[in-house]
Amino acid sequence: MSLKNISFAILVALLAAAISNPYLSLWHRLIELGLATFSPPIFATFIANSIEEGHHHHHHHNKHPSDRKMANICEDFPPDFPPPDTNTTSTFCVDRNGCCNFTTIQSAIDFVANYSQKRTIIWINSGIYYEKVSVPRYKQNITFQGQGYTSTAIVWNDTATSSGGDNL
Template identity: 70%
Template sequence: MGPQSNLLSLLVALAAVFSSLYLINPIPQYLINALSPSSAYLGKPLSGNFQRHHKKHPDSGNTDSICDDFPPGIPPPDTSNTSYLCVDRKGCCNFTTVQAAVNAVPDFSVKRTIIWINSGMYYEKVMVPKTKPNITFQGQGYTSTAIAWNDTALSANGTFYSGSVQVFASNFIAKNISFMNLAPMPSPGAVGAQAVAIRVSGDQSEFKGCGFFGAQDTLHDDKGRHYFKDCYIQGSIDFIFGNARSLYVNCEIVSIANPVPVGQRSINGAVTAHGRVSGDENTGFAFVNSTVGGNGRIWLGRAWRPYSRVVFAFTSMSDIIAPEGLSSMENITAQGQVLTQT
């Protein structure tokens, strides 16, 4: 298939999941148009304390508030252990962007700050620095709340910097939210087309009920100890990669690689690319009670570095998985291992 077919496949997958969102513009426009960081959708934090902002409905012209249906009691009052911030792209909260809320968290706070993010697509590039530990992103469901951007390795000067969201802080938690990279789906072997949805580089991170959407290199599980539960992870090539020590429980892993004609044995995708450098490193990916399916003819993993380690336990897999399971990358001795138990 050509590039147009590849892009159409990604559009269909993303549109199906986010069909219920109340977006400022339809999803195809988000995917096709190359929006810059100066986009009008990237709002600024609103001044003052949280309050209902009475705005006219843009279509009706009446004086009803667009915030009338906003959930009551959001954000809840702070406690001795927890602070709350609120993000709503319509202006019904303290902030209209996630990054503005992150910036407002005090440096090195020992309290947990819960950033409550209302339904919608937040088209922005977000970074949680090391100085902002103990932050929670609380969405309203992974099919309702998403942070999205469209950088690639080429546009960001490297795969590691292409993430729509980049987390360097420790003790980060995300619940019921999606992370998306909307760059077009590349063909296998395309140069500079890697496009990360989220990079997780802080220690002790947790993701529950989250979605990860992209194609090549969707989830950069970079380093640290991480826990993923009840998550949906989509991609085509190496779409879970890094050198973290991570446990994935009850996750749905979906390949969007192009279908391979019956009888052909070509490989056009891989789920994982773990990067353990030496046998002394205590890192690896473990998938438990999960499912692997979708399209293409793919490997469970390929060794990014010589001691790649990935375990699949009590996990069901469709026939898209090539029987050899693992492949080493170019110029890498095949010492990586994939263990399967079904």
Template identity: 70%
Template sequence: MGGHHHHQHQHKHPSKGRIGSVCDDFPPDFPSETNTTSYICVDSNGCCNFTTVQAAVDAVPNLSMERTIIWINSGIYFEKVTVPRTKPNITFQGQGFASTAIAFNDTANSSHGTFFSGSVQVFSTNFIAKNISFMNLAPIPSPGDIGAQAVAIKVSGDQAAFWGCGFFGAQDTLHDDKGRHYFKDCYIQGSIDFIFGNARSFYENCQLISMANPVSPGVKGINGAVTAHGRASKDDNTGFVFFKCTVGGNGRVWLGRAWRPFSRVIFAFTTMTDIIAPEGWNDFNDITRDQTVFYGEYNCSGGGANMSMRASYVQRLNDTQASPFLNVSFIEADQWLQPYS
């Protein structure tokens, strides 16, 4: 990467002091190619291969079997990014979820539907993201607003992993659409159904933060929901598992609501503040779904984890019932999940 270090220009005006190049602090330890990995670099100041993330994705060869690591320097990249099916094995490597972000501001209204509103849309297999944030900057809607859904990322490819990532939005932040996915040490914020879709996903040690408006003591209303899982048939092996996570923030919210009749969500060893409504869950106002949803809680703690007033269809899982959901075998990780390094 030597060509990307710009040397000092001769100073014609010494009185103005040293004028450094914007690229002088470009990381000196940029990783080098290996037989199995190629690197592309993105920097908004023009200090390396590309200035936009989409241009870097476009440059990856179609159907490449080797991993391409797209190294993204600090900054906010205001663009809409699509990783198509034809580009498997891509990694987005940021510099920290508070330092590197891809952001856009589409809504269901502006993009012809929630499913197209994502700032980032991933359709390929074996996608990895590390230490980067995905943001939708559209305004926070009020409950019931029409067309205000605003997805930060849609993940529609199989075998995706997110390590130390941030997901920022309000309604429908993270469209965890389909495939087997792993989220570790992530920060996920939103207001209504902010983790939704019909994927089979394991969330480990993640922070789930409600952005719903604070609710005054004594007020009964619900103004948010953490999940809306879309399992439509008992034959779908899909569901969201939250393992050793934390749920907090503002509002009075449900842990989940039954977007589809066989919605399946499990919270295990998770700490919940008292923003969780006592009934915990919602059947999308369709009592026939009470017979078909699978909502389980296991060994959770905190002010929101009291199960004494939970809805009738919520299951307090015993050890045997919980065991399929307590590790990454739920997403068959032994077949595909690479260690972080």
């Protein structure tokens, strides 16, 4: 066997071990980063969701040790969140798991009244949101509030050419 064949066999074995081990969160993060950076957005979203569904990490199980029933992933949200609207402010909540008013940031933006004088706070829960976000000029007074740069991210792979801009 040549050195090239041996190296390839070792690489395949290492990749198989890494893929089959559900506790390698670094592996999951590297795949997610690679997909978000180098893939078309719809493809990256499909693959990332498949990876999350296929690998069940111990710390992600939503079971209570006492009864082994599935817990509601939304039970951590306070019952009075988002707060009720006031005369000056509206708060919309975005959570990709469906625990809030909206599952996408763009749908929350689209729901904001045109030319609104009210401040609209779009509170974005932790997670990676694979979507193109566009705020038209007639959607005014919008504030985005994530959970920090290490917890909330919006990912989209767009270029001037693909978005209709000039090719420089």
